[in-house]
Amino acid sequence: MSLAAHPRPARRRGLVTESHRKGAAVVASTLTVLPSHAPARLVVFVSGSGTNLQALLDACRDPAYGARVVAVGADRDGIAALGRAAAAGVPTFVHRVKDYPDRPSWDRAIRDATAAYEPDLLICAGFMKLFGVDFMAAFPERIINTHPALSPAFPGMHSARDALEYGVKVTGCTLFAVAGGIDDGPVIAQRAVPVEDDDDADTLHERIKVAERAMLVEYVGRMARGGWSITDRKVTVR
Numbered sequence: 001m002s003l004a005a006h007p008r009p010a011r012r013r014g015l016v017t018e019s020h021r022k023g024a025a026v027v028a029s030t031l032t033v034l035p036s037h038a039p040a041r042l043v044v045f046v047s048g049s050g051t052n053l054q055a056l057l058d059a060c061r062d063p064a065y066g067a068r069v070v071a072v073g074a075d076r077d078g079i080a081a082l083g084r085a086a087a088a089g090v091p092t093f094v095h096r097v098k099d100y101p102d103r104p105s106w107d108r109a110i111r112d113a114t115a116a117y118e119p120d121l122l123i124c125a126g127f128m129k130l131f132g133v134d135f136m137a138a139f140p141e142r143i144i145n146t147h148p149a150l151s152p153a154f155p156g157m158h159s160a161r162d163a164l165e166y167g168v169k170v171t172g173c174t175l176f177a178v179a180g181g182i183d184d185g186p187v188i189a190q191r192a193v194p195v196e197d198d199d200d201a202d203t204l205h206e207r208i209k210v211a212e213r214a215m216l217v218e219y220v221g222r223m224a225r226g227g228w229s230i231t232d233r234k235v236t237v238r
């Protein structure tokens, strides 16, 4: 089936939508995002040790990487990731759900704190809270999450344990564009990691994280430098 696409729009910065038509019917829609800043502005969200954040901070030291971490957001205090941000001179903000009367109030507070940094790309790197509709609506097509499993297998917060308990022989990591549900957004990249006979959840997760950091650094750099498109569930990184 051939799709008669509209002429490709000029490479404008920001968000561009193209409709692909067959006759009068729209059969697919492509959203293209080009970062508005060079280097692209990253806000990274964390809840724990922050080794993925550290990999991004290290990559951003090279001007050719094309991105810089302008802020780090968290849902809790006292985590190593916030220390990593401070050591790199990156501003941080913390919003704890329990400090707000309800979840939507928390969602709006973390949305507003994030928007103040004018991010091109928002990266969940071990962030253990689900964003709500207000947050999601403020940053369309520009929130990504690194997840320690081969999506759609093993969503949630205990993916390495769940993979071991299921008995899979190969698991891995997935970088995806955060959408409406839990860990169900369009896949940007994946890496496979074999499960060893003597793995426990910690050894398996640590091996996944080695692959995850390399995947995250590679794809965030490419997205920052060249932008990305999403057609239905298919993501193309430039």
Ligand SMILES: Nc1nc2c(c(=O)[nH]1)N[C@@H](CN(C=O)c1ccc(C(=O)N[C@@H](CCC(=O)O)C(=O)O)cc1)CN2
Residues within 6 Å of the ligand: 124, 127, 128, 129, 130, 131, 132, 145, 146, 147, 155, 156, 157, 178, 179, 180, 181, 182, 183, 184, 185
């Ligand atoms: N709306 C979305 N928000 C987020 C997604 C997503 O796909 N959609 N991915 C996450 C990260 N994530 C796994 O990758 C994940 C994070 C948190 C949870 C969860 O159930 N959290 C609970 C409580 C957790 C706690 O603090 O102990 C909650 O939010 O109430 C599932 C998956 C980033 N956000």
Ligand SMILES: NCC(=O)N[C@@H]1O[C@H](COP(=O)([O-])[O-])[C@@H](O)[C@H]1O
Residues within 6 Å of the ligand: 047, 048, 049, 050, 051, 052, 053, 081, 125, 126, 127, 128, 146, 147, 148, 156, 157, 158, 159, 209, 212
């Ligand atoms: N579902 C969310 C989830 O499980 N996230 C995972 O937490 C770890 C954070 O490590 P880090 O703090 O060392 O970067 C990473 O493996 C990340 O994929």
